Amino acid sequence: MADDLYIGLMSGTSLDGIDAALVQLNGDQATVLDSLCVSLPVQLKDEIKFLVNPAEQEINRLMTLDIQLGKLFAQTANQLLEKTATKKEQVIAIGSHGQTIRHWPTAEHASTLQIADPNIIAEQTGITTVADFRRRDMAAGGQGAPLVPAFHEKLFRDKTKNRVILNLGGIANVTLLAADPGIPVTGFDTGPANTLMNHWIGQQQNKSYDENGKWAASGKVDDAFLTHLLDDDYFQLSPPKSTGTEYFNAHWFAQKLGAFPSLAAEDVQACLAAFTVKSITDTISHYPADEIIVCGGGVHNSFILQLLKEYMPAVTVNSSEAYGLNPDYIEATAFAWLAKQTMEHKPGNLPEVTGAKRKVILGGIYYK
Numbered sequence: 001m002a003d004d005l006y007i008g009l010m011s012g013t014s015l016d017g018i019d020a021a022l023v024q025l026n027g028d029q030a031t032v033l034d035s036l037c038v039s040l041p042v043q044l045k046d047e048i049k050f051l052v053n054p055a056e057q058e059i060n061r062l063m064t065l066d067i068q069l070g071k072l073f074a075q076t077a078n079q080l081l082e083k084t085a086t087k088k089e090q091v092i093a094i095g096s097h098g099q100t101i102r103h104w105p106t107a108e109h110a111s112t113l114q115i116a117d118p119n120i121i122a123e124q125t126g127i128t129t130v131a132d133f134r135r136r137d138m139a140a141g142g143q144g145a146p147l148v149p150a151f152h153e154k155l156f157r158d159k160t161k162n163r164v165i166l167n168l169g170g171i172a173n174v175t176l177l178a179a180d181p182g183i184p185v186t187g188f189d190t191g192p193a194n195t196l197m198n199h200w201i202g203q204q205q206n207k208s209y210d211e212n213g214k215w216a217a218s219g220k221v222d223d224a225f226l227t228h229l230l231d232d233d234y235f236q237l238s239p240p241k242s243t244g245t246e247y248f249n250a251h252w253f254a255q256k257l258g259a260f261p262s263l264a265a266e267d268v269q270a271c272l273a274a275f276t277v278k279s280i281t282d283t284i285s286h287y288p289a290d291e292i293i294v295c296g297g298g299v300h301n302s303f304i305l306q307l308l309k310e311y312m313p314a315v316t317v318n319s320s321e322a323y324g325l326n327p328d329y330i331e332a333t334a335f336a337w338l339a340k341q342t343m344e345h346k347p348g349n350l351p352e353v354t355g356a357k358r359k360v361i362l363g364g365i366y367y368k
């Protein structure tokens with residue numbers, strides 16, 4: 001088809017909304033033509049939060065939520081078509097990440113589950129939909145995550161600079177792109193990015209996130225609490241590794257905070273921001289980075305960016321915006337690209353990143 005248009009749909013662990021990007025993919029070029037984010041209604045958000053932990057009636061509720069989210073994902077894609085006056089016939093495929101409900105990369109029976117029924121998306125948009133990207137990588141022995149590094153490599157690999165692509169979502173993940181083309185890409189989750197800060201400001205001030213990191217910036221970083229937060233086996237693991245909010249969650253945080261009952265609330269928030277940054281800079285300290293390119297919602301947290309520059313003074317820190325790519329839609333764009341790979345019978349995973357035994361074509365195709 002002439003237009004080479006794809007749509008990427010993504011809802012991350014922060015539950016802030018469904019991101020949709022209309023993307024033109026031409027060779028190694030990715031151009032985001034337009035994008036939008038549809039908020040998750042409170043009822044659906046609560047249902048996702050309920051289902052991420054084992055509970056009674058969970059299969060019944062999961063089946064319902066799968067359909068509800070499928071409809072909302074379809075609606076989001078249709079809204080983007082309408083906004084951009086794009087006909088469904090112009091779009092080759094939708095790549096839908098779905099919503100992660102469980103991610104067990106290291107369990108004996110390793111498994112991961114993303115929902116938002118792609119049958120509904122294909123039916124209600126009239127566009128072929130690719131979904132369920134992670135499980136084929138797991139079937140090939142990988143962790144099913146992260147999947148965005150292959151796309152980061154296409155977009156950002158540079159011949160002169162060692163780059164780090166840092167995505168600050170609910171969880172933080174990095175992609176290390178060495179200037180030397182002979183060095184394979186590395187990518188892994190470093191730990192929490194926004195999820196614990198969102199949780200703490202929600203509990204203390206009933207807000208969904210710390211706008212610009214203003215509250216965190218008003219507090220003081222307590223070194224002892226920061227060290228205590230960093231004391232977790234996950235940070236010692238070598239890649240490949242991936243994690244999620246099943247592990248770094250309210251329960252994990254409550255246990256940590258229990259040992260420091262008298263810290264002021266804003267100091268706790270400052271520590272959580274410092275924890276996010278330190279867990280990233282510690283894990284990549286061996287890597288001779290020249291530049292960090294930041295994307296994901298956390299790029300809007302000035303306190304986080306300030307700490308990043310403080311902890312890595314020799315490294316240039318830029319938003320992906322500096323490269324013409326809206327930092328809020330890189331993940332959605334990556335899933336548009338992964339859909340193209342699948343439609344063209346090309347693999348989407350990087351075995352050196354996920355730990356899979358081989359490259360595989362990811363996802364299931366739901367035809368229009």
Ligand SMILES: Nc1ncnc2c1ncn2[C@@H]1O[C@H](COP(=O)(O)OP(=O)(O)OP(=O)(O)O)[C@@H](O)[C@H]1O
Pocket residue numbers: 011012013014015016017167168169170171194195198208209210211212213295296297298300301302328331
């Ligand atoms: N203006 C802002 N100031 C501070 N933080 C912000 C701002 N805007 C967004 N954020 C943070 O970014 C989060 C959303 O980021 P994003 O959508 O990249 O994460 P996600 O949906 O969880 O994706 P992932 O799958 O990568 O974890 C919000 O929950 C919030 O914590």
Ligand SMILES: [Mg+2]
Pocket residue numbers: 011012013014015016017019
């Ligand atoms: Mg999001």
